[in-house]
Amino acid sequence: WLDLSEFGSGIKGIFLANRKVDDQIKTFITYNKGRDWRLLQAPDTDLRGDPVLCQLPFCSLHLRLQLSENPYTSGSISSKETAPGLLVATGNIGSELSYTDVGVFISSDGGNSWRQIFEEEYNVWFLDWGGALVAMKHTSVPIRHMWVSFDEGRSWTKYSFTSTPLFVDGSLVDPGIETQIMTVFGHFSLRSEWQLVKVDYKSLFSHRCTKDDYQTWHLHNQGEPCVMGERKIYKKRKPGAQCSLSRDYSQTVVSEPCVCGQGDFECDYGYERHSNNQCIPAFWFSPSSLSKDCNVGQNYWNSTGYRRIVSNNCTDGLREKYMAKMEKCPGKAPRGLHILTSDGKLVMEQGHNATFIILMEEGDVQRTNIQLDFGDGIAVSYANFSPVEDGIRHVYKSAGIFQVTAYAENSLGSDTAVLFLHVVCPVEHVHLSVPFVAIRNKDVNITAVVWPSQAGTLTYFWWFGNSTKPLITLESSISYMFTVEGMNTVTVQVAGGNTLIQDTKEVAVHEYFQSQLLSFSPNLDYHNPDIPEWRQDVGKVIKRALVTGIPDEQILVAVFPGLPTSAELFILPHKNTTERRKSSEADLEQVVEILFNALNQNLVQFELKPGVEVVVYVTQLTLAPLVDSSSGHSSSAMLMLLSVVFVGLAVFLIYKFKRKIPWINIYAQVQHDKEQEMIGSVSQSENAPKITLSEFTDPEELMDKELDTRVMGERQPSVEFCSTVWVKILVFWVLVEAVTVTLGESPEALGQGVNTSQQQDNGVSLTAFQLFPG
Numbered sequence: 001w002l003d004l005s006e007f008g009s010g011i012k013g014i015f016l017a018n019r020k021v022d023d024q025i026k027t028f029i030t031y032n033k034g035r036d037w038r039l040l041q042a043p044d045t046d047l048r049g050d051p052v053l054c055q056l057p058f059c060s061l062h063l064r065l066q067l068s069e070n071p072y073t074s075g076s077i078s079s080k081e082t083a084p085g086l087l088v089a090t091g092n093i094g095s096e097l098s099y100t101d102v103g104v105f106i107s108s109d110g111g112n113s114w115r116q117i118f119e120e121e122y123n124v125w126f127l128d129w130g131g132a133l134v135a136m137k138h139t140s141v142p143i144r145h146m147w148v149s150f151d152e153g154r155s156w157t158k159y160s161f162t163s164t165p166l167f168v169d170g171s172l173v174d175p176g177i178e179t180q181i182m183t184v185f186g187h188f189s190l191r192s193e194w195q196l197v198k199v200d201y202k203s204l205f206s207h208r209c210t211k212d213d214y215q216t217w218h219l220h221n222q223g224e225p226c227v228m229g230e231r232k233i234y235k236k237r238k239p240g241a242q243c244s245l246s247r248d249y250s251q252t253v254v255s256e257p258c259v260c261g262q263g264d265f266e267c268d269y270g271y272e273r274h275s276n277n278q279c280i281p282a283f284w285f286s287p288s289s290l291s292k293d294c295n296v297g298q299n300y301w302n303s304t305g306y307r308r309i310v311s312n313n314c315t316d317g318l319r320e321k322y323m324a325k326m327e328k329c330p331g332k333a334p335r336g337l338h339i340l341t342s343d344g345k346l347v348m349e350q351g352h353n354a355t356f357i358i359l360m361e362e363g364d365v366q367r368t369n370i371q372l373d374f375g376d377g378i379a380v381s382y383a384n385f386s387p388v389e390d391g392i393r394h395v396y397k398s399a400g401i402f403q404v405t406a407y408a409e410n411s412l413g414s415d416t417a418v419l420f421l422h423v424v425c426p427v428e429h430v431h432l433s434v435p436f437v438a439i440r441n442k443d444v445n446i447t448a449v450v451w452p453s454q455a456g457t458l459t460y461f462w463w464f465g466n467s468t469k470p471l472i473t474l475e476s477s478i479s480y481m482f483t484v485e486g487m488n489t490v491t492v493q494v495a496g497g498n499t500l501i502q503d504t505k506e507v508a509v510h511e512y513f514q515s516q517l518l519s520f521s522p523n524l525d526y527h528n529p530d531i532p533e534w535r536q537d538v539g540k541v542i543k544r545a546l547v548t549g550i551p552d553e554q555i556l557v558a559v560f561p562g563l564p565t566s567a568e569l570f571i572l573p574h575k576n577t578t579e580r581r582k583s584s585e586a587d588l589e590q591v592v593e594i595l596f597n598a599l600n601q602n603l604v605q606f607e608l609k610p611g612v613e614v615v616v617y618v619t620q621l622t623l624a625p626l627v628d629s630s631s632g633h634s635s636s637a638m639l640m641l642l643s644v645v646f647v648g649l650a651v652f653l654i655y656k657f658k659r660k661i662p663w664i665n666i667y668a669q670v671q672h673d674k675e676q677e678m679i680g681s682v683s684q685s686e687n688a689p690k691i692t693l694s695e696f697t698d699p700e701e702l703m704d705k706e707l708d709t710r711v712m713g714e715r716q717p718s719v720e721f722c723s724t725v726w727v728k729i730l731v732f733w734v735l736v737e738a739v740t741v742t743l744g745e746s747p748e749a750l751g752q753g754v755n756t757s758q759q760q761d762n763g764v765s766l767t768a769f770q771l772f773p774g
Helices: 287-291 522-527 532-545 581-600 634-656 662-675 699-714 717-743 747-756
Strands: 003-006 015-021 024-030 060-063 077-079 087-094 103-107 115-118 122-127 132-137 145-149 157-160 167-173 181-187 194-200 214-218 230-237 254-257 265-267 271-273 279-281 299-302 306-308 325-328 335-341 347-349 353-362 369-373 379-382 392-395 400-410 413-424 429-433 437-439 443-451 459-464 471-473 477-481 486-496 499-510 514-520 555-559 566-571 605-609 612-618 758-761 764-767
Touching: 015 060, 024 060, 077 122, 122 167, 132 167, 265 271, 287 353, 335 400, 335 413, 353 369, 353 400, 353 413, 429 486, 429 499, 443 486, 459 477, 514 522, 514 581, 522 605, 522 612, 532 555, 532 566, 532 605, 566 581, 581 612
Parallel strands: 347 413, 437 499
Antiparallel strands: 003 015, 015 024, 060 087, 077 087, 087 103, 103 115, 122 132, 132 145, 145 157, 167 181, 181 194, 214 230, 230 254, 265 306, 271 279, 299 325, 335 353, 353 392, 369 379, 369 400, 400 413, 429 443, 443 477, 459 471, 459 486, 486 499, 514 566, 514 612, 555 566, 605 612, 758 764
């Protein structure tokens, strides 16, 4: 439908519309508010009285239905409430609406028949509430005449309203009781000022209208007297009567209802009219849905597929047949159960109210039991469906994905609906755990540590290097292989609910590298706040404290979190040396030897703050115990075993009761002061290289030594000497026993035993012996 226009408000239900049919725009008219439409019958004759050959449906009258948006022009179609049945419009005769060969047409009987009044476009206004018509040619040239008709356009009288031709821009009929004055405005030339011309038509009306000046008019639809269920008779002025309407004029309308027929009913909601003029349910409509809110014992209006047209006043006849019937509500099993949240979202923050809405398409509301399981071990039940229509609230105390299940049941059946709700805790911090150095083309594990840890379902977005598309996972760890040497950037974003946070780290990727664990003098632990910024700063200080002359990009120091403070020293190859790997490895060995020599000689130290000097050590690894598996010296081995057991028992007693023997404590202090230059306690992180530290000092023993050290400030050097000599004698005796067992073997076996008891660790030869088993 393109355009729609209604007759004056005095006649209800009559509409004109332009509709596109087979790419042609045609004009249709309805007398029952759109239920039925038909084409307009063209006039029988033209202005000259010649017959018009126009046969329906191939030819008809077509009208322009644009109402005027400008109050100073009449528009292409106009009507007036005080002139019932009178309609003036611009249009054409033919197979479709055209904007050429147009004329002006008028209907005096509500659109049943039409007459042509002009062969060109004219603006037409109503005077004296429709008792007279004034027409002015619609043209761009100046004019000085207008036409007036008192017989509904059958005859026109020409009047001159100005002596000088006027370019008419518009005209306005003055509102009010006396609507017999028209104001025309325009200009005499294109450069002149506006001119206003007031035309008074009072002299054309000879007298006030009397009873003899009126006639009755019956509204009809092609002879059918019932329109919108009524017979209507209107009173209007006789054509040709040049009388003016009196002040107390009012339309006298005689109306009586008609018997209802098929034309008084239209298809009800969800029904469509078919070719047999019957209303049948549309494919998308289920008539049984009308009773979905109906309960057993109640009644509902069951549609027959028809309804009386709005504003139609017919009575009796087919009314009883087509009216909706009141029926008892049938019992129905639950069907079409749905569950959703009040805001439509499937994500909820922990601790907030979650409101669930339960909908049911069909079912006996009053006799249907409802159960809602929230998925966290809590469920609620209702005896009928009514209390859950406003929603059910619940607060989740933990994060996760919960399966919310609604179950509806009555005596006729049941139905189930499921919803998966994500309950999240706002993510506050993420820490990206990556190795400081990685080997090219080898997988490394990367982990995002999120706080709080119980944040519910999270989505992880991983970016590597200059990639524009992330890898998306639901797991906090990912395995990745770096293929490009140099510094590679790793970024992770964690999304939880409406929160999105990220962390970025850099990984040094090389074809090969060397590393060594570092430990520090104990005074560093007293000043370690164990925060990332402090560890980064200490790593930079250690790097500057190393021997100079080595390129800065070849050294990387990473301080691990936790206590005691430990770190890892990475020695990296020089840039752009991957192709020269053999020579580069030799250069790397030289750098390692320089650094380790400096560390072994305690040359690497830094000042943490005034008066606090920290020494950096290389963490040494203890070697495996020497085991003799030969059978030729069983007696010597047994003697050695007994000696070792005795010495082990003595050492155990000394360790157990050392706090009660002052000189033993003195030895512990002296020996600790010497050993700390070589041995440090290291706490490895998960990302550090896995090096087995089989026999490091137990933390409790370190604490005992530390306490003993603080007590020894008042002991005497002479006692220290005695204790040291006693212990050295014991150790020397054990060494003699160990060598005694070995002397019985052949020189080749002895050489083998010595070789197997020595291990080369960074250029330092160490010899191990077994003090006692384990």
